[in-house]
Amino acid sequence: MKHTFLRWQHRLTRLTTAVGRLSAWLALFLVLGMVLVVALRYAFGIGNIALQESLTYLHGALFMLAIAYTLAEDEHVRVDVLYQRFSPRTRAWVNLLGTLFLLLPVCAALFWLSLDYVASSWREQEGSANGGLPFVYLLKSLLLVLPALLGIQGLADLLRHTLTLLGTPLAPPSAHPEDTL
Template identity: 40%
Template sequence: MNALLSLSRLIDAINIKIGQAVSWLLLAAVLICSGNALVRYIFHIGSNAWLEIQWYLFGAVFLLAAGYTLRRNEHVRIDVVVSRFSKRTQAWIDALGFLLFLLPITLLVLYFAIPFAVDAIRSQEMSSNAGGLILWPAKLLVPIGFFLLGLQGISELIKRIGFLMGKVDASEFERQAVKPEDEVAAIKAANKID
């Protein structure tokens, strides 16, 4: 079990790093979106490439941060029902959910997404829009994102099993939402802002 817990910590570290890096893509998307809107309305010029890069960035944020979201236990769930159960029952529900739903669906999506992305790369698929971008990077995000989500699902399953065996504390997988004040303090500390 110790080797599996080490693997779980490695997967967590990978998804945390990717999730933190991807957060910058959201800022880039907002800046591009704002700049594109200003240029279109002020100068009456624009390009489909600017619209498509916004879609690519939002897609990248959604797909690449899915594993990070699962790691932080901030994915969509029915907390009203689940919160009434004991931590042990919640761990069983999560473990069964990962085994019966998350991991099989992730594998199914990967089964179809990998050839989808490979075909786009081979053909150097381009957007059909005038001035559009190449499409294969966006299509490649689908298998990468689901691979990271599947890895995180395995990590979370390991932690739930570890908890049920008494080797992991529940704090390892509880929701990690923080108060807005704490988030501001963390941002200031990370950027050394006074």
């Protein structure tokens, strides 16, 4: 059983890690786009709504695609007043119960509540008014990708914390540099 848990935990985490690392490149394009917007506006007096909206799209995509990777690396903000003092086993219980009763239900609710909203946007092929980008429905689709990726990483974390409770503790992926893409 431990071997199966370990194999699935590794597969799920590799998926969210790969998406997170690829999405990190969006930050570079976001910075370059910002420089371009500022240069066009102040050096040449040119404003471009589509270019400005593309930066908003990139910003949203960056956060929505990288959130599961942040969870995989155990880098989300938490109040560590008591958590720091807990034993690894107690931390595993806290994380397991938090994932099971908070994270996964929130992911399911977010996915469920976003379905109609995203489907409506796709049906209408929603675009931006006033010369913006025509693909708003693609950005809204990330409202389904975010809880899916976060849920996948939540399942991986459930397996990781269960393995810790079974006596096989695993570190977050950043502790394993040989797994880099």
